[in-house]
Every structure is written in C-alpha cells, then in structure tokens.
Amino acid sequence: MKKRKGKVRLTLSYILLIAIAVVSIYPVLWVVLSSLRPGAALYSESMWPSRFTLDHYRELFGNKAFPYATWYLNTLKIATLSMIFSTILVTLGMYSLSRFRFRGRQTTLTIMLVLGMFPSFMSMIALYIILLQLKLLDTHAALVIVYSAGAVLGGFIVKGFFDTIPRSLDEAARIDGASHLKVFTRIMLPLSRPMLTYVALTSFTGAWVDFIFARLVLRTKEKWTLAVGMWDLVNSYQNSNFTMFAAGSVLIAIPITLLFIFLQRFLVQGLTSGASKG
C-alpha cells in the first residue's frame, strides 16, 4: 500500500518536473529555432522550421542599417573596462570597510545602505546634466565611469566575504612586519579569488545588458551598445524583422549564459551569502 502511494507520488513529481522543464526551455529553444528559420516574420506555421538557414546571422553583420558588429565591440569594450574598474573600486572600498576599525566607518556603512535604497535612475536627470557639462555625453567613458562608481554601493556581499576571512591571518603577517599594502596584495587578494570572480562577473554582465542608462547617454547609432540596439530593433521593427532579432539575441545571450554556467558556483555562493544560514 505504502509502496504504491510512493509510486503515484513519484510519477506525479516526474510529470510536474517535465512540465516545468518544458516551460523553462521553450522560450529559449523557440528563439534559437526562429533565428534559423527562413523569412523575417514573427508568425510561423510551426515551431520547427521547414528548413534551416544561417542567413540571419550573416545579415546581422552585413546589414548597413544595423551596425551589429560595431555594437558588439562597443559593448565588449564597455563591459570589460567597467568590470576592471568596478572590481578595483569595490575591492578597495570593501576591504577597508571590512578590515579596519576607523572613525567614520559605521557612518559610511549606514550611508551606503541608505543610498542603495534610492531608485537607481532617480538620479538620471542629474547625471545627464552632469555628463553634458563634462562633455561626456554620447561617450563610452561616461558609461564606464557611472557603472564603476555605482558598483561600489552593491559591495556589501564583498564586505561580508572579507569578514569571513580570519583576522588572525593578517595579524600574524603584520607582526612579521608586512605592511598593510603587502597584507592586502599578498594574502587577502589571493584568498578572495572566488569573490573577485563574482564581482567581476556581475559587473561585466551588468554592463553587458544595461539598457536604461545606455539609452540615455548614447545618442548616435554607431556608439550604441547591444542592449540599446536590440531594444530598438524590437520596438521599431517588431514583426518585420523578428528572425534577425532572434539571431542577435542568441549571439548576445551565448557569452553570458556560458559565463554563467561556467561560474555558477560563485554566483550561487554570492546569492546565498545574503541569507543567514542556520
């Protein structure tokens, strides 16, 4: 009796699991297949294309109206630079907030918490005017600066990580005569490699997909990032160019998805460090 009940439960569970798996995979599979389908329309008779073609990928790089290759390079450049600068700024700031007990530390932490509660683009108008005054509007430098400066506020996870590294380590090194700088570069940095990877990864993907701020700052089509370009493609040519959009999406998603799967462990660590473990 009990065994049969267990079997029913298992069968039901498997059905549910399969259903969820289908729902999870379906949109992704649909876009991949659409990108390989001949024709340009959103509408199609069946999900499975009647024949496969790589035309849309070729068109992405050949079409004059959509400088997709330029956008790709722009985005790569911005994301890489923001990743480097954000990681440096976040590590410096959070290390000193985690390791040292100095005057103004508590205040700094509180200010950071409070600043994090403002909707991030509430400052949009002001940033726009500041960048206009600095003559940085429509430049990639503006994006890199703002992303990197903004990354500092999201650094609590990093601080939490530094907090978990035993203090006895750096105290011992200090007694042996190492300077703070040396302790930082020789002991702390190598130990915090998982966290650095997490920060680098999130700031890279953040810059890779940010659309709100990029749309505000970048005015000329040649300077756009992928996110702005893709949004424009969907909004202005939704039904007439759908397959091309699908191809573009696949190319944007591939590096991020690969990075994610590759570095899943760090992401999960970063996510769960927000929860207090029992």
Added chain:
Amino acid sequence: MKQHRTTATILSVLVQGLGQIYNGQRLKGIVLLLIEALGLVYLVPRLGEAFWGLATLGETTQKFVKVNNSAQLVKGDHSIFLMLNGLIVVFVLIVFLVIYVLNIQDAYKTGLLRDRGEKPKSFRQSYENATGRYFPYLMLALPALGVLFFTIMPIIFTILLAFTNYSAPDHIPPAKLVDWVGFKTFKDLLFLKSWSHTFFGVLFWTIVWAVVATVTTYFGGVLVALLIEQQGIRFKKLWRTIFILPYAVPQLISLLIMKNLFNGQFGPINQYFKAFGLDGLPWLTDPFWAKVTVIVVNMWLGIPVSMVLILGVLTAIPKDLYEAAEVDGASSFQKFRIITMPFILFATAPVLIMQFAGNINNFNVIFLLTNGGPIKGDYQFAGATDLLVTWLYKLTLDNSKFNVASAIGIVIFLMIASFSIWNFRRSRSFKEEDMIQ
C-alpha cells in the same frame, strides 16, 4: 616653549601648509600650499555665483533684442545649470574645507610634539603613517569620490528638483526660469485630483504587484526545490541545470523574447490557443491580462533565483531533525510543515523582504514587456501596468515633468527605506534570539 603649537596653528589657519613649513615639514607644507592654491583658483571666481544661483535659480530670461532691425537672442540664466553648478561648487568647497580643517589639526598636533621636545615627523615618516594608520582612509578615498560625485550629488540634485516647478510646458530652461516652490509638488501629487488619481492608482498596483510577484516566485521556488530534493527522484543535477536556464539568459533578452511570445496577433502562445480551438487572449493589450502576463513572466524569471537560494538552505537542515520526526511517526506533510518550512522561512526571511523591496523597483519586467501599457485614459502619462518607477521614468524622459518625477522618487525611497530598516532591525533581533541553532 609653549609657542610652537599656537604659532603653527595660527599660521595654518592663515595659510594652509604654512604651519607645517614652520614646523619643519617642508615638503608636506608645500603640498598643502599647492592644494590651497588650487582650491582658491577654482573657488574664488565661482563661489559668489554659485550661492546666488542656488538661492535665486536665475533672474533674467532669455529674450530677443532688436539689433539693426534683426532680432538677436540674448542668453538669459539657465536655472538648472545654475543649480547644478552651484551644487558642484558647494561639494568642492566641502572637500577643500575638510582638507583645511585636517591641516589645522595636523599643525596643532605637530606643534604639540615639538613643544614636548620631540622631533616632527619627516615626509618619509608621514608616508609610512599614510600606509599604516591612515591606510583605510587612503583606500576608501577613490571609491568615496566616485560615489560622492556620481551618486550622492545626483541624488541631492534630484531631491532639490522636487521642490521646484521644473516641468513642461511652462518652466523649461533656457526659455523660461525655474523657481523654488516648496512642497507644492507633493501637495499636487497627493491632493490635486488629476495627479492624485494616477498616483494612488499606480501606488496601489505597485504594492499589489510587489506582494504577488514576491509570493509567487518565492513559493514557486520552494515547490521546485522540494520537488527536486524529494527522495527517489533521479537525475537531480540535470533537473537543477535545466531549471536554472531562465536565470542564465540575460533578462533583457528573455523579456524581449517574452514580449514576442505573448504577442496577441502573431505570437506562438495565441497560436497554440487557436490550435485547440480557443480564442487567443489579449495578453499585452488588455489591462487585466497584461497584469496577469507580467506576473507570469516574472515567475519564469524569478523562480530559478529562489530555487537556487532554497536548494542552498535545504542542504543546511540537519538530517537528525527528520530522523527524530520519523521516529515519532510524523507524515511527510507534517515533516514539511514543522521542520522544512520554518527552517527555510527563518533562513531566507531577510532575502525575502529585500526581494519585496526590489520588486517595488522592478523596472525591467514592466518596461520591456508592456512599457506600462495598455494606456489608461484617465491616468496622467501612465498605463495600467505602470509601477511608480516606470511612471517616474516616463515622466522624466518622455514628458519632462521633472519635479513630479523627483517627488515620486522620494516617495519610493521612503517606502523602500522603511522596509529595509524594519528588515534590518528584525533580522538583528532574530540573530540575537538564536531561534533555531
């Protein structure tokens, strides 16, 4: 020999760095002197205009003057530039004032050392001091400057905007001036019928959305995690990897994909409906169904995140709790209700509340999927699915109602801040109680 500290302090008050030179720290003194020179060169020509600009926001508008029978444009004051420039100058002033005060303190301290007959520190020693005791400040300086100018200043600027009448069509520089109006914007938003109707409507939906979105993704995540972790389920790792997929695809892309999937005319979802002989649903164009769609799509995006989180928590539940329960003859459901659920809730409560706060600000889902639409006729520049944040965005970028947008920003801040502070306190008191350990 009591003079040294007084003399050094007075000298440093007079001219920054002079006290240090008097104390024999020549290099340091010169550096400070240069900083002051730099500050004066920057501040002196700007300070007067900055304060005038901040106080009045400009006095003359631009106008056409007749010169030789042709009208020529004479530039007036640009209120917003005046305000921002004023703010920048004030911030720079504060930075220099801090250096100035530190300089006086330093001169006094070194003077004190000399009065006691000790030698003042050499530049080398100061340098060592900087990498020793002052190391944290040095490390923080760069990130702090970035935050100061690209986060704090813009926020203060925006808060100030809420107290002006900076909005289209009557108060847009350079053609017109902007003035301080006190709390008028907030009063309009709360009591003026045309604004308050939209404001309370959008606010209500924002809260409903935040609650429903948080609850559905959270319990969806619990359900999926428990399904995978059940006894007897095989290929656990495979399921986990498949279910994480929506989380791995960049949100921007998946949302744009969803927008096409749910397209009422050509989208595949409605095609399947038709294949079963049903009429398609107006997923994105009907106020009610648009709300359903954003919540469903948000579940697709959010459940994997909660799942990952809860899978992590599940592994931390001590197995002996279950064994003890089994000895006592508890059923699976009882085990879930008495052990698993309280444990998960306890461990993830802070995250749950932060997710709720995050959903209030969930810009991407709404903006990319429905763009706030479908438009509601009796709303001011907002649609049926608009949240406060997306409304703020539209008011800023499309309609130039900057003052109202800023006021809404402040309202959002107050909501999030009260939640976060409550959360912070609560989790702290929880930690002290040590409920579960």
